[in-house]
Amino acid sequence: MSTYYAGLLADIGILTLGALSVYVILATNQLSLGNAGFMAIGSYLSSFLTVEWHWPLTGAVVAAALSASIIGIVVGFPALRLKGIYLAIATLGFGEMVRSFFLVFSPMGGSGGYHGMAHVALGTIWVWTAGILLMILLLERSHLWLQMRAVHDDETAAALVGLNTTLIKVGAFGLGAAIAAVAGALFAHHHVYIEPGNFGFERSIDFVLAVILGGSTVGVGALAGAGLLVLLPEWLRVVADWRLAAFGALLIIVLLTRRQGILDRPLLARLSFRGAGP
């Protein structure tokens, strides 16, 4: 495989994880525009552990995920008081806060960035991506996921029929943060150099975009969205300078025709022949 395609595939894997991190939070009707912040935490922490303390990558990824999930839970509590656009703005603030923290945090290089990580190959990235995607696909069939969907559809009614909405919403933030941190750890060890600018607002937006484009009601939507988001601008190179405009136009067309994204439950059922009647 050419390095060109290997690079694209690595981007797709990492973006899939980023999109999944938004997806699990969105599954409880909370929009996070700050997941690049969790990604940054995972990135810097795992790099510190492998470079300074010589941890193996797997251990560093797990430790980064757990730490980020604790921070996600801490963020999740104030988020309970905010809904819709207000929550989106608050999480955006969180993401920018993390980015500017690393900008001035000189032990990890500050604005100059940080390096020294051992490069991980494409295969490792995709083992993590596939593993986490599979985990989400199984979770989607669980009782917990039903509870999350209930909170998504009507939070007040969900509480009144017996669901612990606080635990569910905060837990979703914790899980989303952990997944974003894994994406960050893999990003850092794939590019072997990180700087705060890698984890800006546009990164968070990319995650959300991948979910919206691929399908915000099914886990595989994150994979589809990430694939399109990485590949479409490449394929659109034929239109040269117009490719970003063409990409934007395509995005609008998708949202106008399929608001729920390209994939949704009925479509998946038809594709797997489960929904096909006699």
Added chain:
Amino acid sequence: MNAASPETLLRLEAVEKRFGGVRALSDISMGVERNRIVGVIGPNGAGKTTLFNLITGAYRADSGSIVFDGREITDWPPHCIVRAGLARTFQNIRLFAGMTVWEHLLVTQRPAGNALRDLMPVRWSNPAVTARAEEVLKFFGLEVYRDVLARTLPYGTQRKVDMARALASGPKLLLLDEPVAGMNHDEAEELSRLLLRLNGEGLTILVIEHDMAFVMNLCHELYVLDFGIRIAAGEPAAIRSDPVVLDAYLGSEAAC
């Protein structure tokens, strides 16, 4: 005064609720005995739904106490109250938009066993949960709608799904908020039969209702509210001829 007997499943003691300067409920005391069907009636704005919201934890009482099954639940959050065995339906139904009928029956159940079971696919790990859902589905005759999005069903059927969702959680006390609103006569009759069957199997029911004929035939005991005050209580026959009730409720309605 009102010593709670073990036969009393739910007891309210001098419960009060204010919204700003408005007293929605004042000094409400009432009891629901086990295995009975008790009704709460009263004109619009009498405080019936407020009463339900206090019992189910949606609102907090400003004073007074609510005891359910021997435990004081006055300040409990809603999900703990449901887990203690008290389930409700909604006046405006409130089904989950993206869920099928079947999913509504799964979601309110508490899977037995460790928390890990919550994380595993339902069909692998929870035979008890699916069996319970199946049972409730059959009881309400909803089998044909099993995989249909609940919100797309006719209104009367949605009411059944709402009730089935509550029942799936395995309550000791079922609270129904205007269960026959919007139903035609036949549907109301059918519901009445279902509720009597559930009551026969040992379920205690507390129902808020406007439809006088429905509560008169169904309930063992009635409480009447007006302007947030309990103005009468007793058996349906006595309530029907109570001049205070006639004046406050039936009389005012006839005048319209």
